[in-house]
Amino acid sequence: MFFASPSKLKKAGIVGMNKRNVVMIAQNNPRKLYPLVDDKLKTKVILEKDGISAPKLLGVIKTQGNVRELEAFLETCPPFVIKPARGSGGKGILVIGGRAGKDFLKPGGGRVTIQDVKRHASNTLSGLFSLGGNNDVAMIEEMVEFSDAFDGFSYQGVPDIRVIVYKGYPVMAMTRLSTEDSDGKANLHQGAVGVGIDVGTGKALKAVQFGRPVTHHPDTGKDLSTFSVPDWPAFTELAARCFEITGLGYLGVDIVLDKAKGPMILELNARPGLAIQIANGYGIQPRVDLIDRECLKDRTPLERARFAMETFSVAGDESGVALEGRGEG
Amino acid sequence: MKQRIQIITIIVVLIVLGAGAAIYKHKTLGFPFLPGKKEVAWTVEATISFTADGGPVEVSVNTPDPNDTVAVLDRKSLAEGYTFERKEGRAVWSSPDASGSQKIFFRSTAYRRSEKERGVPKPIAPAAAIAFSGPQKVAADHIVEAARKKEASSVGLAGAILAALNDPVNEDASLLLADAEEYGGNVNLACGLMNRAGVTSRSVKGLKLTESKKKQKLKSYIEIQDGQQIQLINPRTAELENRDDFLEWQHDTESILEIMGGTGGVISFSTLSGEISAQGAALKHGKYSGSKLIDFSIYSLPISQQNTFKLLLLIPIGALIIVILRNLVGIQTSGTFMPILIALVFLQVNLLAGLSLFILIVGIGLVLRSYLSSLNLLLVPRISAVLVFVIIIYVAISVISIKMGIEAGLRVTFFPMIIISWTIERMSVLWEEEGPKDVFVQGGGSLLSASIIFLAMKNPYIGHLAYSFPELLLVVLAVIIMIGSYSGYRLTELRRFEPLSRGE
Numbered sequence: 001m002f003f004a005s006p007s008k009l010k011k012a013g014i015v016g017m018n019k020r021n022v023v024m025i026a027q028n029n030p031r032k033l034y035p036l037v038d039d040k041l042k043t044k045v046i047l048e049k050d051g052i053s054a055p056k057l058l059g060v061i062k063t064q065g066n067v068r069e070l071e072a073f074l075e076t077c078p079p080f081v082i083k084p085a086r087g088s089g090g091k092g093i094l095v096i097g098g099r100a101g102k103d104f105l106k107p108g109g110g111r112v113t114i115q116d117v118k119r120h121a122s123n124t125l126s127g128l129f130s131l132g133g134n135n136d137v138a139m140i141e142e143m144v145e146f147s148d149a150f151d152g153f154s155y156q157g158v159p160d161i162r163v164i165v166y167k168g169y170p171v172m173a174m175t176r177l178s179t180e181d182s183d184g185k186a187n188l189h190q191g192a193v194g195v196g197i198d199v200g201t202g203k204a205l206k207a208v209q210f211g212r213p214v215t216h217h218p219d220t221g222k223d224l225s226t227f228s229v230p231d232w233p234a235f236t237e238l239a240a241r242c243f244e245i246t247g248l249g250y251l252g253v254d255i256v257l258d259k260a261k262g263p264m265i266l267e268l269n270a271r272p273g274l275a276i277q278i279a280n281g282y283g284i285q286p287r288v289d290l291i292d293r294e295c296l297k298d299r300t301p302l303e304r305a306r307f308a309m310e311t312f313s314v315a316g317d318e319s320g321v322a323l324e325g326r327g328e329g
Numbered sequence: 330m331k332q333r334i335q336i337i338t339i340i341v342v343l344i345v346l347g348a349g350a351a352i353y354k355h356k357t358l359g360f361p362f363l364p365g366k367k368e369v370a371w372t373v374e375a376t377i378s379f380t381a382d383g384g385p386v387e388v389s390v391n392t393p394d395p396n397d398t399v400a401v402l403d404r405k406s407l408a409e410g411y412t413f414e415r416k417e418g419r420a421v422w423s424s425p426d427a428s429g430s431q432k433i434f435f436r437s438t439a440y441r442r443s444e445k446e447r448g449v450p451k452p453i454a455p456a457a458a459i460a461f462s463g464p465q466k467v468a469a470d471h472i473v474e475a476a477r478k479k480e481a482s483s484v485g486l487a488g489a490i491l492a493a494l495n496d497p498v499n500e501d502a503s504l505l506l507a508d509a510e511e512y513g514g515n516v517n518l519a520c521g522l523m524n525r526a527g528v529t530s531r532s533v534k535g536l537k538l539t540e541s542k543k544k545q546k547l548k549s550y551i552e553i554q555d556g557q558q559i560q561l562i563n564p565r566t567a568e569l570e571n572r573d574d575f576l577e578w579q580h581d582t583e584s585i586l587e588i589m590g591g592t593g594g595v596i597s598f599s600t601l602s603g604e605i606s607a608q609g610a611a612l613k614h615g616k617y618s619g620s621k622l623i624d625f626s627i628y629s630l631p632i633s634q635q636n637t638f639k640l641l642l643l644i645p646i647g648a649l650i651i652v653i654l655r656n657l658v659g660i661q662t663s664g665t666f667m668p669i670l671i672a673l674v675f676l677q678v679n680l681l682a683g684l685s686l687f688i689l690i691v692g693i694g695l696v697l698r699s700y701l702s703s704l705n706l707l708l709v710p711r712i713s714a715v716l717v718f719v720i721i722i723y724v725a726i727s728v729i730s731i732k733m734g735i736e737a738g739l740r741v742t743f744f745p746m747i748i749i750s751w752t753i754e755r756m757s758v759l760w761e762e763e764g765p766k767d768v769f770v771q772g773g774g775s776l777l778s779a780s781i782i783f784l785a786m787k788n789p790y791i792g793h794l795a796y797s798f799p800e801l802l803l804v805v806l807a808v809i810i811m812i813g814s815y816s817g818y819r820l821t822e823l824r825r826f827e828p829l830s831r832g833e
Binding site: 008010014088091211 | 656659705707708762763764766813814815816817818819820822823824825826827828829830831
């Protein structure tokens with residue numbers, strides 16, 4: 001069958017774009033809250049205020065004057081990342097892993113002079129990397145010392161974990177692994193591998209590339225079923241805590257794993273996409289319905305994370321229908 | 330839930346209002362739902378020129394009379410410095426002070442009535458009988474008697490009398506024609522003879538509309554009553570003429586042009602044929618006038634503005650198609666309303682030429698733009714540079730196509746430059762960020778949408794409905810709102826999520 005019948009999709013609990021926009025986003029995410037997540041600097045501030053783990057903000061370059069002070073500032077800096085506060089699609093991110101005399105070193109080994117860094121900051125300020133071309137500010141963040149738990153799972157870079165948080169409950173999770181097809185980008189429709197992660201255990205459920213199931217990473221050959229997130233309960237709790245600080249009822253939380261500091265919030269997204277359903281092999285609707293019934297009870301983020309882990313675990317239980325039944329029982 | 334009820338209420342109200350007004354217009358006012366036949370319409374322009382004496386001037390011209398076969402619609406006057414009014418079937422211009430050579434234009438639109446519209450013509454009032462005396466009386470009786478012997482029908486009698494008068498060797502005719510001036514001219518003389526033979530007739534002056542040319546003069550014809558019908562005879566050939574395209578300007582003894590305060594008045598006519606819809610004609614003729622719905626509608630606007638609205642009213646149709654394609658089908662387009670603008674260009678350029686020109690411009694633009702990427706320019710200078718590229722591409726395409734003898738290339742200028750520039754910019758960014766596949770998906774989606782919108786806008790039925798029933802816009806609005814609150818699957822999602830439906 002080339003097309004699925006709508007009733008079948010509905011039965012499988014799949015949420016479509018229209019439903020995401022009209023129901024999930026429009027009813028749960030008040031527009032006035034968007035700037036909190038669209039501006040990464042604001043996100044940073046609210047995360048810090050609540051003591052939620054995130055890469056440390058070392059400084060902000062707001063004016064061209066700041067650019068001139070950059071050289072002195074970076075003199076004593078630990079490895080850092082410069083990124084635009086309102087960037088899109090990962091554009092304009094400069095990672096500096098170390099120094100070689102006066103020059104800076106990229107993780108891949110490339111050399112960058114202080115002039116290059118300054119020009120990058122200056123370009124960011126004038127909006128070269130922001131979507132609408134508006135003026136922007138550049139953030140200097142501490143570089144994440146990625147854990148080696150995910151080594152070999154990605155063609156380039158280190159994967160992050162995307163958790164969908166609905167009304168404070170982590171309902172679904174996945175990771176996106178870049179491939180040669182995706183040109184090193186972690187974008188599913190360009191050919192990155194999407195791996196659904198069991199909310200209960202943090203282990204891989206299923207992997208898809210271009211919508212078709214795969215068992216091994218096409219470039220590294222790594223067995224994808226062995227993908228497992230260490231310290232998973234900490235991930236779910238971290239994701240659940242983002243609900244209180246943003247107020248967004250339908251939220252995408254991107255988490256990275258630091259070698260020493262554990263999971264950290266990298267980014268928040270007020271309009272998370274629907275490909276996560278394909279990566280998981282389940283529709284998100286039954287879980288959303290369950291939370292809608294459950295939501296009234298006042299719970300702490302930890303309680304919500306625990307509840308989600310118990311309720312949405314599908315390990316050893318292959319049917320999404322049973323899941324729905326359990327919720328009602 | 331409350332919101333849902335609100336939306337449903339709005340939709341119901343909009344549909345009831347829109348469809349109700351449309352049905353009312355159709356049932357009560359007789360607006361057809363389907364586009365009607367095109368009728369031929371003529372624009373007749375009378376040019377009056379004279380020399381003013383340098384004082385108050387009053388010019389009065391007899392205006393054409395609508396009859397049972399030809400209707401006269403709007404009458405417009407173009408005369409600088411004159412006040413225009415219509416008095417008892419005459420157009421009157423007056424000016425308190427005018428001197429030197431003057432020109433006044435008077436334009437009327439005439440169209441042929443459809444079979445249905447024609448009623449029984451008003452019987453004609455016969456011309457005043459001519460009292461012949463002496464030898465003229467004998468000659469007249471001769472002609473009438475000879476005609477009566479040959480023909481019995483009124484048309485035949487009239488023809489025979491005219492034939493006699495036109496016969497150069499007929500002595501009776503020569504006698505009468507010698508004194509024709511006394512009887513008011515040859516044509517009046519012929520009418521007098523016909524009346525004497527018992528054929529009701531009168532002389533008329535007018536224009537044959539089918540003889541479309543500049544600088545015409547009014548010509549004399551004779552109308553005769555033939556039972557219920559009226560026939561038109563050309564006195565010069567004694568043959569019947571078609572009344573369908575005869576615009577009667579003057580009958581009996583009405584004067585055509587009267588000028589007070591001026592000399593050397595000349596009136597000449599030019600006719601131009603065009604097409605109008607039967608409905609438009611009927612409308613202008615005042616068939617529907619008096620209804621508030623019409624008085625406060627698009628039809629109250631001047632013709633040129635109406636034409637603008639003809640296009641404007643189609644744009645919501647384009648928006649509706651975009652909404653359907655994006656939210657129900659799930660087609661991606663580059664820029665939300667860009668396909669509508671491209672479709673408007675296609676209307677001017679034609680589909681195939683439009684598609685190829687679009688692909689050509691955007692293709693060259695993308696190549697040039699890819700060079701700009703490596704320069705790392707800021708947004709506004711970058712898009713401005715793209716705009717300059719676009720202009721250069723326009724010029725190049727126009728010049729090259731003219732040199733190659735392809736006229737279609739010139740139409741490249743119909744493409745809106747700013748929109749094209751932004752399209753190139755957006756597609757270029759898309760190419761860098763997402764790869765060429767997305768560019769083709771979005772570009773193809775845009776062109777497909779533009780083509781569908783073009784076909785819809787070009788459709789005579791949709792065009793007719795949009796223009797004749799603007800209230801249907803409310804229905805379009807209702808459908809758009811309805812789709813706006815639709816939370817079901819898109820057609821493309823049935824494909825996208827298809828693997829998920831198999832698992833269970």
